[in-house]
Amino acid sequence: MLFRYLFILLIIFPIKVFALIEVDITRGNLSPLPVAVSPLSIDDSSKENFKKILKKENLGSEISLIVENNLRQSGLFNPLDKNAFLQKPDIANLKPRFEDWNLIKAQALVTGKVTFVDEKLRVEFRLWDILAGKEMMALAFTTVPSNWRRVGHIITDKVYERLTGEKGYFDTRIIYVSEEGPKTNRIKKLAIMDQDGFNNKFLTLGNELVLTPRFSPTNQMVTYLSYFRNLPRVYLLDIETGMQEVVGDFPGMTFAPRFSPDGKKIIMSFAKDGNSDIYTMDLENRIVERITNHPSIDTSPSYSPDGKYITFNSDRSGYQQIYVMESNGKNVKRISFGNGLYGTPVWSPRGDLIAFTKLHKGKFYIGVMRTDGSGERLLTENFYQEAPSWSPNGRVLIFYRETKTNSNGEGFSAKLWSIDLTGYNEKMVETETDASDPSWSSLLTN
Amino acid sequence: MNLSKILKNGFLILIASLILTACATKKTTTGQMQGDVYTGTDSIEYLASGVPDRVFFATNETVLTTASRETLRKQAAWLRKNSDINVVLEGHADERGTREFNLALGERRANSAKDYLMTYGISSDRISVLSYGKERPVDSGSNPLAWSKNRRSVTVKAN
Numbered sequence A: 001m002l003f004r005y006l007f008i009l010l011i012i013f014p015i016k017v018f019a020l021i022e023v024d025i026t027r028g029n030l031s032p033l034p035v036a037v038s039p040l041s042i043d044d045s046s047k048e049n050f051k052k053i054l055k056k057e058n059l060g061s062e063i064s065l066i067v068e069n070n071l072r073q074s075g076l077f078n079p080l081d082k083n084a085f086l087q088k089p090d091i092a093n094l095k096p097r098f099e100d101w102n103l104i105k106a107q108a109l110v111t112g113k114v115t116f117v118d119e120k121l122r123v124e125f126r127l128w129d130i131l132a133g134k135e136m137m138a139l140a141f142t143t144v145p146s147n148w149r150r151v152g153h154i155i156t157d158k159v160y161e162r163l164t165g166e167k168g169y170f171d172t173r174i175i176y177v178s179e180e181g182p183k184t185n186r187i188k189k190l191a192i193m194d195q196d197g198f199n200n201k202f203l204t205l206g207n208e209l210v211l212t213p214r215f216s217p218t219n220q221m222v223t224y225l226s227y228f229r230n231l232p233r234v235y236l237l238d239i240e241t242g243m244q245e246v247v248g249d250f251p252g253m254t255f256a257p258r259f260s261p262d263g264k265k266i267i268m269s270f271a272k273d274g275n276s277d278i279y280t281m282d283l284e285n286r287i288v289e290r291i292t293n294h295p296s297i298d299t300s301p302s303y304s305p306d307g308k309y310i311t312f313n314s315d316r317s318g319y320q321q322i323y324v325m326e327s328n329g330k331n332v333k334r335i336s337f338g339n340g341l342y343g344t345p346v347w348s349p350r351g352d353l354i355a356f357t358k359l360h361k362g363k364f365y366i367g368v369m370r371t372d373g374s375g376e377r378l379l380t381e382n383f384y385q386e387a388p389s390w391s392p393n394g395r396v397l398i399f400y401r402e403t404k405t406n407s408n409g410e411g412f413s414a415k416l417w418s419i420d421l422t423g424y425n426e427k428m429v430e431t432e433t434d435a436s437d438p439s440w441s442s443l444l445t446n
Numbered sequence B: 001m002n003l004s005k006i007l008k009n010g011f012l013i014l015i016a017s018l019i020l021t022a023c024a025t026k027k028t029t030t031g032q033m034q035g036d037v038y039t040g041t042d043s044i045e046y047l048a049s050g051v052p053d054r055v056f057f058a059t060n061e062t063v064l065t066t067a068s069r070e071t072l073r074k075q076a077a078w079l080r081k082n083s084d085i086n087v088v089l090e091g092h093a094d095e096r097g098t099r100e101f102n103l104a105l106g107e108r109r110a111n112s113a114k115d116y117l118m119t120y121g122i123s124s125d126r127i128s129v130l131s132y133g134k135e136r137p138v139d140s141g142s143n144p145l146a147w148s149k150n151r152r153s154v155t156v157k158a159n
Helices: A044-054 A059-074 A089-094 A098-103 A145-164 B002-030 B066-081 B099-119 B144-150
Strands: A033-037 A077-079 A108-117 A120-129 A134-143 A173-180 A187-194 A210-215 A221-226 A233-238 A244-246 A254-259 A265-272 A275-282 A288-290 A298-303 A309-314 A321-326 A341-347 A353-360 A363-370 A377-382 A385-390 A396-402 A414-420 A427-429 A434-440 B046-048 B054-056 B087-092 B127-133 B152-157
Touching: A033 A059, A044 A059, A044 A108, A044 A145, A059 A077, A059 A108, A059 A145, A089 A108, A108 A145, A120 A145, A134 A145, A145 A187, A173 A210, A173 A414, A187 A210, A210 A254, A210 B099, A221 A254, A233 A265, A254 A298, A254 B099, A265 A298, A265 B099, A275 A298, A275 B099, A298 B099, A309 A341, A321 A341, A321 A353, A341 A385, A341 B099, A353 A385, A363 A385, A363 A396, A377 A414, A385 A434, A396 A434, A414 A434, B046 B066, B054 B066, B066 B099, B087 B099, B099 B127, B099 B152
Parallel strands: A033 A077, A033 A108, A210 A434, A233 A254, A298 A341, B087 B127
Antiparallel strands: A108 A120, A120 A134, A173 A187, A173 A434, A210 A221, A221 A233, A233 A244, A254 A265, A265 A275, A275 A288, A298 A309, A309 A321, A341 A353, A353 A363, A363 A377, A385 A396, A396 A414, A414 A427, B054 B152, B087 B152
């Protein structure tokens, strides 16, 4: 396991209190909840030790910054300015003076303590309800120091879950395609980074064209399309070992791969003689199954989280539309009936929605609809954008957007963007290079 | 007040007519598209004298136009004369479509060229097909003319 070094010790269990604060996330971010994230307190010797190992002046402040940034990026919280804090971190962590925090309008407070114990990083943190004057949660983690950023993400996940009632999505990664060079001959590499853009790493060198990477449910494997030796085929990559292998032995192009929710199969398109159909391959016994058999283009398959259904893209009606079928290929039903063309359907991890790309009158939209096609809602419109991928809690979509190239051949860029399911909080996700085809991992620790 | 209104309206009409003429000139001066199929020659290369290497498609279409069929007949004649040459048909789409669907579309375009070459006596053993979807545009522009050049199947010597 890639993440085996993370030992989590829960020393204090969350105490159920009657919290007055709660974030209403069905309404979007119209009034983000004011929270105070106090710098985590740290004693002098721990500070020195971490400084030596991690080259960080004050690890307590650094971790709280991660939490603060995550909460702000979610659009649901408004982290308050640290300069207004009256209480020192160490004292606040023992027992906050609620009147002080109330004064600066904080409704929730995060405090904590960082220590260096047996070469390890120990972090404890508490979440306080300022209005009720009570502790809502207290947890502690012990891990290797190099995991310090993940600690910040895990704290955010706990805080987010406690305040919204939904699982977080901060201790996660994004795999994507890094792009460089002229539009007519782009160099593309697989890249992986933390959800907040840190710890970026390239997984391929750019010698061959690579497209559409997708995580396995356990985040250890990635399936993607590579043009290795000019033979576009679906590949599997083990992120930890770097081992790559071609998926199946198809006499033609395979593309649009995804894992089944149990991680046992790859579902993908296979194109032959001008016809693309959907196939699965069992990764254990290598048995290939044909799921669709139709002279139209059938592609972009995505399983429902229970594995019982598949949504996919087909032009069997004459134009690109979205369909749903049982996972054995039976009972194919078209579900998109609005104006325009529909592509890239992807089933929400909650199971109730399908996100898609829509092309209508020269504009591209990212939208969602129920799995029977009803309740279509467009979240964002642009010159070009596609390929939404869900955050593991089904709350946020990440996709990529390309800008127009002007008549001098300038102005082109490809960037990752994210948007809340409500259509609020649309923002660019910073990447070192141009980027496309993002895929969101599941939570690295549950 | 009336005067300014008239002036304003007049101005709007002026702008409108300027835009219209701009559109009109654009269409006539480029003259490189019929419908939205590219009919120009500037991106074409030649496999041999008089044998163009590529054919073009309408948006979302894989049907060969009259001009495309003529080009492919020339390619077939050249391939019959040069029986030692094998080819790769590279199918492409424009940037106005989702990546995965475009991969399938490029494959279908190259195959429709392949099928036509086969009806003119070229063995399928000599032809392989490779779709690039929208990954390798020949014109980087974001305009209808550039897109029409990019919706193509290109015949490339494999040996």
